[in-house]
Amino acid sequence: MKPLILFAGPEGSGKTTLGLHLKRIFENNGYKVKVVRIRGTHTLAYLLAMFFKKVLKFHGEDLHYYKVWIPEHLEKFWLLVEFISAIPLILLYYYLYRVSYVVISERSLVDLVAWILGGLKSKKDVVESPFFRIMLIFASKYKPFYITANINDLIKRKSCEKDLILNLITYYEMLHKILELKCINTSKYTIKECLIILSQDHGWLVASSRVHCL
Secondary structure, X not given: OOOEEEEEOXXXXXXXXXXXXXXHHHHHOOOOEEEEEOOOOOHHHHHHHHHHHHHOOOEEEEOHHHOEOOOHHHHHHHHHHHHHHHHHHHHHHHHHHHHOOEEEEEEOHHHHHHHHHHHOOOHHHHHHOHHHXXXXXXXXXXXXXXXXXXXXXXXXXXHHHHHHHHHHHHHHHHHHHHOOOOEEEOOOOXXXXXXXXXXXXXXXXXXXXXXOOO
């Protein structure tokens, strides 16, 4: 199977920029590339969220900009829905696509976990749920690079997502420590330096002499 490159991190950290530069490098070396993303409220979860909001009129502040009310007694159920909704994407992106394509996942399961933690009210119940533990196990299996930046840079780069950044950054930092993710702070490194760090860690045949052409 072709390589799988996983990123996770807050809005404005540079995941998309790094992903697109990597895509060009691989394509210049003869590979076909897919850039994908997994975060939260996909497929079944999205349809159910819209049903809650549009049909049942469950308007609220949950699930970030979806502005849906998830009743507390349904939050553990919602965890299961989010996880089940991600499974088809995991199979498609991380396995089926890789038969023919290098896959760059600019968002991954760590982003999904952070999204859920920031989007539901009952943090303690969520964390103690067996479904949450299962999600953490999957997130540890598909360990991404944690792409971040200084908080002021994050907000400057993505000012329209300031509230989301401030809401989720604590959970990203927590998951970074719990899962012992390798971190690249894009406030400290140039794009070229970030790409060299990535290539050295994965042992790709993306030498510095090729990176300089970016």
